[in-house]
Amino acid sequence: MAVHPISQTAAHLLHRSKKLVLKLNRRYQLHYNTETDNTGDNNAQSMYQQGEIYLFGKCGESRNEKRAFEYFKRAATMNHTQAQGVLAFCYEFGLGVEKDFKQAELHYISAAESGNGLAQARLAFLRKYGRPSVRIDRSEADMWQQKDKLGVCLQLGIGCEKNEELAFQYFRQAAEQDHLAAMYHLANALEKGIGCEIDLQAATIWFEKAASSGCRTSCERLKRLLVKECLGQDDHIASQYIFGYYAAAA
Numbered sequence: 001m002a003v004h005p006i007s008q009t010a011a012h013l014l015h016r017s018k019k020l021v022l023k024l025n026r027r028y029q030l031h032y033n034t035e036t037d038n039t040g041d042n043n044a045q046s047m048y049q050q051g052e053i054y055l056f057g058k059c060g061e062s063r064n065e066k067r068a069f070e071y072f073k074r075a076a077t078m079n080h081t082q083a084q085g086v087l088a089f090c091y092e093f094g095l096g097v098e099k100d101f102k103q104a105e106l107h108y109i110s111a112a113e114s115g116n117g118l119a120q121a122r123l124a125f126l127r128k129y130g131r132p133s134v135r136i137d138r139s140e141a142d143m144w145q146q147k148d149k150l151g152v153c154l155q156l157g158i159g160c161e162k163n164e165e166l167a168f169q170y171f172r173q174a175a176e177q178d179h180l181a182a183m184y185h186l187a188n189a190l191e192k193g194i195g196c197e198i199d200l201q202a203a204t205i206w207f208e209k210a211a212s213s214g215c216r217t218s219c220e221r222l223k224r225l226l227v228k229e230c231l232g233q234d235d236h237i238a239s240q241y242i243f244g245y246y247a248a249a250a
Contacts, residue, residue, distance in 0.1 A: 044080035045075070050071040051069075051083065067096070069097050072086050081114040086118075088106075089104070104134075123141075155185075165196070168186070168189050180215055186206050187207040190202045191203035203225060204225055208222055
């Protein structure tokens with residue numbers, strides 16, 4: 001996946017993180033991006049999307065990491081949260097630019113404080129293990145990894161005032177860091193509309209992601225959710241197929 005000669009582990013991380021920030025974050029972002037001009041190249045989202053095109057070689061364009069980096073950089077200067085996270089990732093792994101861990105850290109901090117899941121995950125990693133010019137701070141690393149537990153407290157009002165909307169935000173942030181319990185909690189909130197609008201399609205995505213990561217409860221919830229959607233369309237054959245599929249998978 002990566003052009004640069006990095007280890008198999010880093011390459012796997014690169015693939016997962018790009019998928020995370022460019023697909024899941026696009027759907028579940030908290031809309032922290034600032035208002036920008038909606039015309040042409042002045043639009044931060046337009047810059048970000050152009051970066052995606054060149055990073056992955058979409059829309060008939062060849063892959064060009066340098067051009068992708070420039071577009072992400074331009075979007076980041078407009079305070080586009082996702083672009084800041086991806087820009088930091090580019091600096092960390094040398095995508096279209098020389099590796100610069102200090103710049104990666106700075107952009108990760110900016111994006112993480114705005115709620116970007118990828119940035120929070122990578123910043124936690126850097127704080128835990130360090131890199132050249134990047135300080136180690138285990139307590140801060142733990143802080144970035146505690147989003148799911150805080151979400152549970154806020155959703156149920158344990159030790160704090162109940163706030164389902166804020167709980168949903170923390171579940172989303174932790175889920176985007178591949179926190180298994182948070183994936184389930186996020187899917188549950190999306191299915192039931194706890195702290196958010198009901199979104200069965202999004203709930204299905206997160207239940208499936210949690211189920212594929214080993215959460216059997218999510219597998220059962222996913223079966224019921226999919227069957228419910230199929231039965232709503234009077235598609236009993238599809239419901240039987242779904243049960244058979246997951247029974248075989250289990």
